[in-house]
Amino acid sequence: MKILFVAGDPKPERWTVPIRELLPEAEVHVWDANGPAVDADYAIVWQPPAALFERETRLKAVFNLGAGIDGLLAVPNLPPHLPVVRLEDAGMSVQMAEYVLHQLLEASRGMETYREQQRQNVWKIHRPIKRSEWPVGVLGLGHIGKRVARTLADLDYRVNGWARSEHSLDQVTTYAGTDSLHGFLGATRVLVNTLPLTAETRDILDYRLFSQLMPGAVVINVGRGEHLVEEDLLRAIDEGQVARASLDVFRQEPLPADHPFWQRPEIAITPHISARTLRDATLAQITAKIRAHHNGEPITGIVDTARGY
Ligand code: NAP
Secondary structure (H helix, E strand, O other), rough: OEEEEEOOHHHHHHHHHHHHHOOOEEEEOOOOOOOOOOOEEEOOOOOOHHHHHHHOOOOOEEEEOOOOOOHOOOOOOOOOOEEEEOOOOOOOOHHHHHHHHHHHHHHHOHHHHHHHHOOOOOOOOOOOOOHHHEEEOOOOOOOHHHHHHHHHHOOOOOOOEEEEOOOOEEOEEEEEEEHHHHHHHOOOOOOEEEOOOOOOOOOEHHHHHHHHHOOOOEEEEOOOOHHEEEHHHHHHHHHHOEEEEEEOOOOOOOOOOOOOOHHOOOOOOOOOOOOOOOOOHHHHHHHHHHHHHHOOOOOOEEEEOOOOO
């Protein structure tokens, strides 16, 4: 079995050494833009060049080093019937739950107010939190959205969840499909986006959507930058409909130094770190799936490329 690693990491041995340990039966190669075809059976990729699919014509499956496969599906020449396998959780959902909880607490517990008081040596106690004032809505109830929803529900926040299909989750009110979006948004003050980027979800976080949230809304985007219409967020903040936004992903990354978001005190910016790919968990999952696939066993996480996730 031949495996080709294609991820543009300046130190590919950080990946290939453990891959060889986990799959001693495999011959492991690193992508060389100028090299010949290696006739790989499997490719492990992150944002691969289009040349990969021109040169490697014997691939049986391609394994993405991330949960979101929008970047991979955009690569020209991706053969339409080649199985694309996404990362399933692999330690990301717990990080995402932590990140979202942190951003929620900043708002619901007024942490910025206490930091400001400390800067002024002020000891002042504000009224305790009323959870009923902070209903959360999670867009997407997949590996990540479910974990986020469960974590916040366990802390007694009122949690709504929205997905394409019906879901049943303890202590979470679930909504399915476009027709139910309005009801979901109307019951939500803190909106958390964990959707994948598809033709249907691109630009979903727009002015119309913000207008349907409860006033003084909080928007937490950990999906993709292209979900958010940036000027619409600024307008909703200026009008007071959105009080605060926590953004981890952006249309252009790194976020340009002159981008208006940097200057807005209502916006908390992080550089796409809400859930990092953890190498050990990632490679354990991918190599186990490669072995299973090679042995003709079924594997999970194969993307429906027509649906886009
Ligand atoms: P997932 O398991 O595939 O879940 C996707 C969820 O979105 C599903 O519940 C799905 O509904 C729902 N959905 C998709 N299209 C929809 C639509 N048109 N209308 C309503 N619901 C829709 O994906 P995941 O593992 O949770 O990851 C989600 C995304 O998080 C990734 O695609 C990636 O973009 C992002 N992500 C970001 C980071 C970061 O560091 N910021 C890290 C990892 C992942 P059904 O359940 O009905 O299918």
